[in-house]
Amino acid sequence: MTDTLQRTTVEIGYGGSERLTMNMGPQHPSAHGVFRAILTLEGETVVAIDAVIGYLHRCHEKLAESLTYVQYPTIASKTDYVAAMTAELAYVAAVELVGKIDVPKRAQYLRVICAELQRIASHCLWLGTWCMDMGGALGGGATIFLYAIREREAVLDLFESLTGARLLYGFHQVGGTRYDLPAGWGQRCRETLDVIDRRLDEYEAMLEDNAFFLVRTQGVGVVSRELAESVGVAGPLLRGSGVDYDLRRAAPYSSYEDFDVRVPVQQAGDCYARYRVRMAEFRESIRLVRQALDGLPEGPISSRPGVKSVGQVRIPKGEGYSRIEGARGELGCYLVADGGAKPYRLKWRGASFSNLAVLPHIIPGHKVADVVAIMGSVDPVFGEVDR
Amino acid sequence: MSAIAYHALVAFIVLNVVVGMVTYVTLLERKFAARMQSRIGPYYVGPRGLLQPIADALKLMLKEDVVPTAADRLVYNLAPIVFLVPCILIFASLPFAPGLGVADLNIGVLFFLAVSSLEIIGLFMGGWGSNNKYALLSAMRAVNQIISYDLPFVFAAFVPVVLAGSLQMSTIVDAQRGLWFVAYPIIGQLAFLAFVVATLAAENRVPFDILEAESELVAGFRVEYSGMKFALIQLGEYAHMIGTSFLGALLFLGGWLGPGSDAPMVGALWFLLKAMLIFLLVTWVRWSFVRIRVDQILAISWKLLLPLTVGLLLVTAAWVAARGGHAG
Numbered sequence: 149m150t151d152t153l154q155r156t157t158v159e160i161g162y163g164g165s166e167r168l169t170m171n172m173g174p175q176h177p178s179a180h181g182v183f184r185a186i187l188t189l190e191g192e193t194v195v196a197i198d199a200v201i202g203y204l205h206r207c208h209e210k211l212a213e214s215l216t217y218v219q220y221p222t223i224a225s226k227t228d229y230v231a232a233m234t235a236e237l238a239y240v241a242a243v244e245l246v247g248k249i250d251v252p253k254r255a256q257y258l259r260v261i262c263a264e265l266q267r268i269a270s271h272c273l274w275l276g277t278w279c280m281d282m283g284g285a286l287g288g289g290a291t292i293f294l295y296a297i298r299e300r301e302a303v304l305d306l307f308e309s310l311t312g313a314r315l316l317y318g319f320h321q322v323g324g325t326r327y328d329l330p331a332g333w334g335q336r337c338r339e340t341l342d343v344i345d346r347r348l349d350e351y352e353a354m355l356e357d358n359a360f361f362l363v364r365t366q367g368v369g370v371v372s373r374e375l376a377e378s379v380g381v382a383g384p385l386l387r388g389s390g391v392d393y394d395l396r397r398a399a400p401y402s403s404y405e406d407f408d409v410r411v412p413v414q415q416a417g418d419c420y421a422r423y424r425v426r427m428a429e430f431r432e433s434i435r436l437v438r439q440a441l442d443g444l445p446e447g448p449i450s451s452r453p454g455v456k457s458v459g460q461v462r463i464p465k466g467e468g469y470s471r472i473e474g475a476r477g478e479l480g481c482y483l484v485a486d487g488g489a490k491p492y493r494l495k496w497r498g499a500s501f502s503n504l505a506v507l508p509h510i511i512p513g514h515k516v517a518d519v520v521a522i523m524g525s526v527d528p529v530f531g532e533v534d535r
Numbered sequence: 536m537s538a539i540a541y542h543a544l545v546a547f548i549v550l551n552v553v554v555g556m557v558t559y560v561t562l563l564e565r566k567f568a569a570r571m572q573s574r575i576g577p578y579y580v581g582p583r584g585l586l587q588p589i590a591d592a593l594k595l596m597l598k599e600d601v602v603p604t605a606a607d608r609l610v611y612n613l614a615p616i617v618f619l620v621p622c623i624l625i626f627a628s629l630p631f632a633p634g635l636g637v638a639d640l641n642i643g644v645l646f647f648l649a650v651s652s653l654e655i656i657g658l659f660m661g662g663w664g665s666n667n668k669y670a671l672l673s674a675m676r677a678v679n680q681i682i683s684y685d686l687p688f689v690f691a692a693f694v695p696v697v698l699a700g701s702l703q704m705s706t707i708v709d710a711q712r713g714l715w716f717v718a719y720p721i722i723g724q725l726a727f728l729a730f731v732v733a734t735l736a737a738e739n740r741v742p743f744d745i746l747e748a749e750s751e752l753v754a755g756f757r758v759e760y761s762g763m764k765f766a767l768i769q770l771g772e773y774a775h776m777i778g779t780s781f782l783g784a785l786l787f788l789g790g791w792l793g794p795g796s797d798a799p800m801v802g803a804l805w806f807l808l809k810a811m812l813i814f815l816l817v818t819w820v821r822w823s824f825v826r827i828r829v830d831q832i833l834a835i836s837w838k839l840l841l842p843l844t845v846g847l848l849l850v851t852a853a854w855v856a857a858r859g860g861h862a863g
Contacts, residue, residue, distance in 0.1 A: 287741030
């Protein structure tokens with residue numbers, strides 16, 4: 149299949165040597181799931197990359213057509229299993245948009261809290277795996293990985309006490325949220341955030357004071373502003389290339405207009421810039437959760453009566469596209485409703501997928517070791533790419 | 536006849552001590568790394584995990600020995616042994632205390648350096664014989680790296696040699712009775728630093744472990760090895776690492792010198808302690824750095840370490856000549 153595709157090859161003036169084709173993935177320590185990159189090498193230098201995706205395809209969009217609006221949010225969380233909260237949110241937001249369903253203010257704030265906590269958890273995993281890509285499972289990368297996972301676990305503990313689940317939550321439902329905060333949750337949440345806030349300083353000290361980390365990331369995998377805009381990358385990748393664009397501010401949803409959203413932007417476009425953007429986003433998310441906890445209004449958590457049957461929610465005929473800012477960028481959901489209890493058609497637009505498209509543009513010319521560093525800095529989740 | 540028997544006995548004891556030490560150093564490293572990473576580390580097998588290395592060795596022996604169909608069987612099967620032998624052989628020239636050791640050669644340091652760089656042959660054989668692209672790339676990287684780092688390694692190790700005026704290890708230690716070589720202002724510290732960096736590279740540890748590089752090359756040259764062959768490679772790596780730590784302790788930290796070191800076993804204990812200090816220093820670096828790229832590694836060696844160590848050697852030689860004699 150891939151032979152028919154155009155290969156992106158750059159000539160780098162290195163002649164006389166045989167080319168080596170090497171598979172990286174789908175079974176590979178840094179495949180970030182099941183990514184398959186067919187690399188063409190001249191010595192250590194990559195001259196071409198063919199990206200093959202689809203190993204994790206689970207018919208998510210077809211599945212959405214056969215599950216009702218009540219059932220699907222729990223399944224939607226499996227598209228991007230690293231940031232399940234935001235995936236659910238994208239789906240229910242689309243349903244609410246098409247069905248013109250109001251969401252109570254308290255539910256909107258709860259959604260913001262969960263989305264931002266999820267961003268923290270997702271970035272924790274990104275930081276850990278990315279450093280492991282560069283630092284090795286038997287080296288400093290593993291150390292950062294375990295530290296970051298410790299923080300992610302703390303956030304997952306919060307989710308567990310909120311929803312009873314640690315990975316796939318089923319927290320959102322059409323018209324609001326399924327659960328309200330348990331007693332004392334806000335206090336626990338603040339304490340966890342304080343710990344994470346403090347430890348972020350430690351990670352930055354450990355990484356940025358390390359010359360080896362800097363030479364591995366600075367100037368590597370540069371995505372220029374023009375390239376970022378023409379390929380259509382999103383999220384931290386876009387903001388790392390100097391584009392000041394964040395849906396939470398550009399097109400606020402779920403009461404984000406109530407919050408003081410600051411968007412970190414870096415100009416360089418290299419791996420280090422993306423790292424800086426995400427580290428700043430950690431802190432911004434922490435700040436937003438604190439703001440939301442401070443201003444959390446009283447009231448109902450859902451505009452609809454409690455769920456009694458799976459076919460209870462019916463959406464009138466219509467279609468609409470809702471988009472939210474997920475941990476990896478713009479997460480869109482296009483929904484066509486035909487008046488029944490199930491969508492007629494659903495289309496996911498995952499940022500992981502569109503971000504991957506930038507790889508063939510930036511990888512050729514780099515060394516093999518940079519491939520994993522660049523891939524890690526793009527932060528794809530293959531559940532979201534293949535769906 | 537009795538002399539041969541005596542030496543054979545000593546060699547046998549040293550070999551077994553080394554192998555035992557290697558097994559337990561893995562536990563030390565795992566515990567140390569676990570503490571760094573806020574984990575506990577092995578604790579289940581035996582009291583406080585003390586039997587874990589034995590369990591690991593047993594497990595590796597019981598594993599199926601898989602040989603890839605397309606491998607060059609002779610080279611593939613021979614490689615672990617060719618790799619292991621020089622790694623163990625370096626202990627032949629190491630005296631652990633005055634008169635305690637296999638052979639205190641008059642060219643001990645030279646022997647050590649020469650033999651320890653032989654491991655690259657086994658390594659390349661493994662990478663080549665596996666007939667695997669990851670392994671091949673890793674073997675090529677290994678050759679690059681070891682050729683680049685042997686030079687600064689040798690030059691750094693020769694600073695104490697010049698200071699002591701001898702290649703014999705016991706003489707080098709005796710020359711440090713007044714002051715350990717690491718305490719010599721500037722020369723000593725810089726040489727020790729260069730030695731530790733070159734050691735990291737020669738031992739293929741993070742940040743210089745580009746030949747293992749499991750995030751891009753899976754496991755590098757040993758990706759196709761399993762069971763006991765894998766264990767032999769692992770044994771060789773750790774033996775090499777400990778041997779180099781001993782060499783560092785001997786060249787820079789005064790070997791077996793220390794309070795009460797005139798009694799032979801106390802001296803050996805001091806030596807072991809210092810070697811473990813160097814080992815833990817290397818481990819500390821390993822578990823806190825990220826790996827650097829192959830071109831950057833070569834650049835560090837050729838552009839920074841090599842000029843530095845050559846310059847140091849020249850300065851040291853000039854200083855010794857100006858002083859009109861060697862230390863000690």
